[in-house]
Amino acid sequence: MxxxxxxxxxxxxxxxxxxxxxxxxxxxxxxxxxxxxxxxxxxxxxxxxxxxxxxxxxxxxxxxxxxxxxxxxxxxxxxxxxxxxxxxxxxxxxxxxxxxxxxxxxxxxxxxxxxxxxxxxxxxxxxxxxxxxxxxxxxxxxxxxxxxxxxxxxxxxxxxxxxxxxxGPVVAAALDAPFALVFVTVLFLYAGPIGYVPLAAYAAHAAASHLLRPFATAASQHSARARRALAAALAESATKRETLEALGMHEAWAARVQSLAVEAAQRRRRETMAEAASDAASHAVTSLAVIAALWLGAAQITTGAMTIGGVVAALMVVWRAIAPVEMLFRAxxxxxxxxxxxxxxxxxxxxxxxxxxxHHSPHRFEGRIAARGLVVRHEAATAPALRGISFDVAPGETVAICGPASSGRSTLLMALLGLQPSESGTIAFDGRDLRGLDRGSLRVSAAYAPQRVSLFHGTVAQNIRLMAPGADDALVEAALREAGVVLPHRALPQGVDTRLKRGGVGQIDESLRVRIMLAGLYAKRAPILLLDDPGAFLDRDGDRAFVAQLERLRGVATVLLVTNRPSHMRACSRIIRLEHGMIVTDGPTEKVLGG
CATH class of the missing domain: 1.10.287 (Helix Hairpins)
Structure with a gap:
């Protein structure tokens, strides 16, 4: 090979x-x-x-x-x-x-x-x-x-x-700073000792920066912490408004927020004073440099080494040499x-x-999934959401996960994606433990449809490419057809270039939003699909297209589908039923539905 x-x-x-x-x-x-x-x-x-x-x-x-x-x-x-x-x-x-x-x-x-x-x-x-x-x-x-x-x-x-x-202007100063040596060289060649003036100014700026940096850094850090504390308190005021009202804590909380606001203002004032001190130091260094250049120039005139015009020109060159360094010091x-x-x-x-x-390695996940003794507990929950879950899914197998509400179906998909940490047990993809896998690599090989449709502001094509970045126009339209969206479509007057405002909420019906989301998953051509009951909001045409796609995916991709619809279950090759976070049924579709 x-x-x-x-x-x-x-x-x-x-x-x-x-x-x-x-x-x-x-x-x-x-x-x-x-x-x-x-x-x-x-x-x-x-x-x-x-x-x-x-x-x-x-x-x-x-x-x-x-x-x-x-x-x-x-x-x-x-x-x-x-x-x-x-x-x-x-x-x-x-x-x-x-x-x-x-x-x-x-x-x-x-x-x-x-x-x-x-x-x-x-x-x-x-x-x-x-x-x-x-x-x-x-x-x-x-x-x-x-x-x-x-x-x-x-x-x-x-x-x-x-x-x-x-x-901003800092970039221009950074570009000009190295070329300031051109002006220094000109000063040495024409004005002699005046060439030392910008070099002394550079050294003075460096010394001032070294001396003032600890004070400026401390003031900036304290101001940032105070702003974060105030922002956190304001955020809690909005998110915990009912608790504050129920416990009668309005006055105490208002006093706390006011105290944090005063602290933030004081810290900001000290930060501004530190910045002003730096600006004053920079201005003083530049002014002293000009005075020094003028004094040296006057001495040169008295000895006949330079003319008045030469001194004026030298002062202009000194300013040109110092200006970018002064800008960088202030910024x-x-x-x-x-x-x-x-x-x-x-x-x-x-x-x-x-x-x-x-992610881009040609070796990607085959689609073999295994769980052993999986236990998952939600934060602050007393009982685990999943209890001792164990199963094996072969590549290309389509599995329907059914069960009553709060049985752990969605939690299982989240755990498989690594978004819900497990308390004990293992999850493996192609024999490799999930805990040792690169999560980004897994998500490139796995396509996930959440319970709630998540489209973003942008065109239909942009939403699909968010899930399938490499999809070209032909693949985007093919994925839409697989999802049951045939163009031209009356709800999409510009086709794939139709812009969805607020993710299409109130602009297109829920079934079409689900189908666009599914089109993004199909365009990804991932070997693993984890679908959290996307058919719940599909209309009749969308449901038929979804069932047809499930049948096409048999043997092509590994599919785990959360659903309680018999038509969706029949399109799968296997059914796993959960109750109270445990597997109560696991077998071929014909046997489970027949029983």
Whole structure:
């Protein structure tokens, strides 16, 4: 077998000889999809790298050009003072003024072009980071960590601050800072000792940053904690309003919220004062640098080493050399926040890259599911929701899970997805324990339909691609047909481009919403489908299409369907009945329904 060739192919010949044609076709399709996904991912990464390299080169080139053009103004100033003022050459003055205006126009045009490139690059970076940071927010609860809403909101605010930093003036200052050495070099070549002034200013800014950083960091952290505490209290005021009213705690709670608000305001005031102190220090350093340059220039004039025009031009160059560093110093709080956010995103990206490598591997789950002695207890519940559940499901088997309300049917599906932790027992997919599996990889191989329809604001096609990101237009329309939605459809005037506002609630009927959700699951072409009674809200046409799809999936995908409808059970090959969290019946459909 050639290196890197999918191991699944090794088993295709025995399955073909044994007559498992549907299984073979399904596995070939999964292998092909995985290979296409891997190739597409490599192509996208290569394209992203090319675009990034081009953007960086363009930004550096435009920055160098802008800083070189900026030298024109000091040179023209020097010429005006040393030649025009002394000689009274008005025509020369007019020519120099025209040249200065032209240089200014060129510089503005170059900086405008650079700003466009920087904004575009920053927006692309922020968009990519948003996905990583959003994944952190989504996965915290899944990994078993209860995270307050206020903390989650603060993370989104951090993302917004990062986006503003990446698309704001700080980026321009960061680009200009390395090229400030060009101005320093010019000062040393023309103004001698004045070249040491910006270097001393850099050192002073670094020292001030080192001295003020602990105070600014502490003030920022205390202010953030106070804001989170206030936000948490306000959130509890909304979510626990009935409890506060029932226990007569309004006045006490209002006093607590007021105390937290005062604390947050005081902490914010101290943070603002720390920022003001930093700005004052930066302004003082720049002012002292200009005074030092003026003093050195005056000394140079008295010795005849420089002219008045040369000193004025040198002062302009000193300001150009110090300005970007001063900007970075004043924005170091935003830069620090951006750095912390970038480090979090980098960690999420590394995790996501490992997950993608696992997800995009041609070897995916076959669909064999096993549970042994599974016990699941809901939080704060006395009795377990599932008691000693044990079963085996073969690849391609369709299983109906039935039973009365609160029998544990939905809990079982959640436990299989790893969204509901088990108290004891094991769950295995293809012989591998769920606790040792990458959950993201499992969810790529498993499609899940919850009890409540969850569509999002966007077009029909966008909703389907949220569940099946790699689906093209043909696959989207094919999945809709499998779900019983034939285009053109009167409720979808723009077809798959029809925009669903608020997830389609009040816009399309519930049956159509369910069918669109099912279409997303079908388009995923997953080897495992976990369906939590999606037929409860289907109309007659939708139900017929659903039953037909269940029959088509026999031998192609492993299906676990929560249902009490006899028509849905008959479309399955096996029935498991739960009562009080325990399996009371497990057998072939003909035997269970016949009995």
């Amino acid at each position: 050639a290196s890197g060739f999918p191991r699944d192919v090794e088993t295709l010949a025995p399955e073909a000889r044994s007559g498992g044609v549907n299984v073979v076709h399904a596995r070939i399709a999964r292998i092909a999809d995985a290979l296409r996904t891997r190739a597409g991912e490599k192509a996208r990464n290569a394209a992203t790298i090319r675009v990034a390299n081009t953007s960086i080169a363009a930004l550096l080139g435009l920055t160098l050009l802008a800083n070189l053009i900026a030298l024109a103004t000091p040179i023209i100033t020097l010429a005006v003072f040393d030649f025009v003022v002394r000689g009274g050459a008005r025509l020369t003055l007019a020519a120099l003024c025209a040249s200065g205006a032209l240089a200014l126009v060129y510089e503005l045009a170059v900086r405008r072009e650079r700003a466009a490139h920087a904004t575009d690059a920053g927006a692309r970076v922020a968009a990519r980071l948003a996905a990583s940071l959003f994944r952190i927010v989504l996965e915290t609860g899944v990994r078993g960590r209860a995270v307050a809403v206020s903390t989650q909101v603060e993370r989104f605010r951090a993302l917004r601050r990062l986006r503003n930093t990446l698309t 170091r709080g935003a830069v620090g926040d951006a750095g912390r956010t970038l480090r979090k995103a980098a960690g999420a990206s590394r995790h996501d890259r490992r997950a993608r490598e696992s």
